[in-house]
Amino acid sequence: MRGVLVIAGKDLRNLFLSPLFYGIAGLCTIAWTLVYFLGLQDFAQASAMSMMQGGQEGGANIHFVVFARHISLVNLVMIFSVSAMSMRLFTEEKRNQTMSLLLTSPVTATEITLGKLLAGLTAAWALVAISFLYPLSLRAFASFDWGPLISSYMGLLLITGCYVAIGMFASSLTESTVLSVVMALIFNVMLWFVGAVAEAQPEPPWNKIFEHLNVGTHFVNFIKGSVSVAGLTFFASVIVLMTFLTQRVVESNRWR
Amino acid sequence: MDMIEVSGLFKSYGPIQAIHDINFKVKRGEVVGFLGPNGAGKSTTMKIITGSMAPSGGSVRVAGFDVFEDPIEVKKRIGYLPENPPVYGDMSVESYLKFVAKLKGVEASRVKAQVEKSIEKTDLGSVRRRLIQNLSKGYRQRVGIAQALVSDPEVLILDEPTSGLDPRQVAEVRALIKELKGEHTIILSTHILPEVQAMCERIIIINRGHIVAQDSLEGLSTRMAGATQVKIKVARPSGEVEKSLQAIPGVSALVRVSMATLWRLPQVVPQTVRPTVSLSELLKQPFSRGRGFLSFAVRARILKRFS
Known part of the structure; x- marks a missing residue:
């Protein structure tokens, strides 16, 4: 446990003291601000329309018009930015030749991997926290239901957790930062393409299987405000599986 | 302990x-x-x-x-x-x-x-x-x-x-x-x-x-004090050359320092020989006749080889 915190602490310190994190966070907020603003405009228009029609329909739903759109953009941006940040986790260590320091220190491969995961999660979740400021700031002007927003953010935290674990695994496989980023991107995007396969498989046993493997269905459920055991299990198992694979790769350094 | x-x-x-x-x-x-x-x-x-x-x-x-x-x-x-x-x-x-x-x-x-x-x-x-x-x-x-x-x-x-x-x-x-x-x-x-x-x-x-x-x-x-190191260069090294070198009485070790180089450049075969090995003995070896025995150098202490 000590090793986990020491390694995570070092990585986070180096990340938050480097311009990389601020560069990524800055670029993310530019994209988010533009689209969030457009979402708000659409919402204002839709509300005005329903007001003119007498307001019987109950007006537009801010969660779907503004927040859901914001969250799906955050997700899209995270696929790229988390891949870029998580490449550092192991690839940098190997390029710096500092991997031998970690491997000859009294820490286990599991501690090294969990330390890296913790650092990656903290960095990625810091970005998610920044994106949470957008809906939060709206609270000053309007009242809305917290429930679906919180469940959406739960989904967002879990899915970025998956991206981190996948990126960490990719970075453990190679010494090349470029290859590591490209691999992470491909794995992350593949996660979403399982959905396309699911749609192309109408046969009974397969469509169910692919539906459960589809990030899209689980994530949309979180956005809709339904937190299901199936969804939690899915995300948790992706993270655990990727962490386990990374741990095996790190451990294999000892016997290769 | x-x-x-x-x-x-x-x-x-x-x-x-x-x-x-x-x-x-x-x-x-x-x-x-x-x-x-x-x-x-x-x-x-x-x-x-x-x-x-x-x-x-x-x-x-x-x-x-x-x-x-x-x-x-x-x-x-x-x-x-x-x-x-x-x-x-x-x-x-x-x-x-x-x-x-x-x-x-x-x-x-x-x-x-x-x-x-x-x-x-x-x-x-x-x-x-x-x-x-x-x-x-x-x-x-x-x-x-x-x-x-x-x-x-x-x-x-x-x-x-x-x-x-x-x-x-x-x-x-x-x-x-x-x-x-x-x-x-x-x-x-x-x-x-x-x-x-x-x-x-x-x-x-x-x-x-x-x-x-x-x-x-x-x-x-x-242990090494008495030994002399002799460095020999031959143009066409082979197992045969090594064998005949080893056969010289007094040779205690034979180390090949460089392997084949481009275009059959001379190779170096240093060896440790007791001082009792006479140079004439060396020159009598078959590789010295028409086989490109190029040069040799005598070095006093074996440890020098690592310096």
Whole structure:
């Protein structure tokens, strides 16, 4: 446990003291601000329309018009930015030749991997926290239901957790930062393409299987405000599986 | 008591045998030098002792703990300086050493004192707040040594500790290692003979993955005192040439230094011969007639070969 915190602490310190994190966070907020603003405009228009029609329909739903759109953009941006940040986790260590320091220190491969995961999660979740400021700031002007927003953010935290674990695994496989980023991107995007396969498989046993493997269905459920055991299990198992694979790769350094 | 016990160590990278049946013991407080040309297997042996690489066969015990059964116990006791100092360019010297101290399990209350101590020993006070990426190679190497010392380990494994240093720094590092003698058990590798003479009590000579000799410095020089090394160049070396050289009475060892080069350039076959071997005997050998016996040189002491 000590090793986990020491390694995570070092990585986070180096990340938050480097311009990389601020560069990524800055670029993310530019994209988010533009689209969030457009979402708000659409919402204002839709509300005005329903007001003119007498307001019987109950007006537009801010969660779907503004927040859901914001969250799906955050997700899209995270696929790229988390891949870029998580490449550092192991690839940098190997390029710096500092991997031998970690491997000859009294820490286990599991501690090294969990330390890296913790650092990656903290960095990625810091970005998610920044994106949470957008809906939060709206609270000053309007009242809305917290429930679906919180469940959406739960989904967002879990899915970025998956991206981190996948990126960490990719970075453990190679010494090349470029290859590591490209691999992470491909794995992350593949996660979403399982959905396309699911749609192309109408046969009974397969469509169910692919539906459960589809990030899209689980994530949309979180956005809709339904937190299901199936969804939690899915995300948790992706993270655990990727962490386990990374741990095996790190451990294999000892016997290769 | 034996601090380090290496027995029957093998390592192969695919078809290439890096080290071959390495056996040695190091007593507590002893300073042992690994001497050998590049690619002899020094680094491989050191990596295996530190537990960062697994051998293909054999075992290593450090302070009574098996490296593969109790790796954590072993690693607590080892400070390791690899060939390239394992430093993070974007950290300052001081924060880097703090990180290593914590990573090596130094108690939180002693971290600061240990960092100070290793900074002082390696004379890094003037650069402690600078980023490691902005330091010269010599300073980086010293940061590497400081890193190995910071947890005050019982065993120090230093892979070419003086490489990249200027002569004054080399002298300083040698003095430092002498100072550490007794407190720590030290294994260091080098391909420079005076280095070993200056710092070590015992020498292990490795060549092509084999231990060629291991003895105290005095023992080794007396053993080799009578021997003469003769370096012979032939244009068309073959197994036959080697065989006939070995057949000369008095030849104790035959080492080929360079393998085939481009366009059949002359090759060098040095050999150790007792002084009793007469030159005429050499010249009588078949390879000397029409087979391109190009030159030979006589060297007085075998140890020179490593310098």
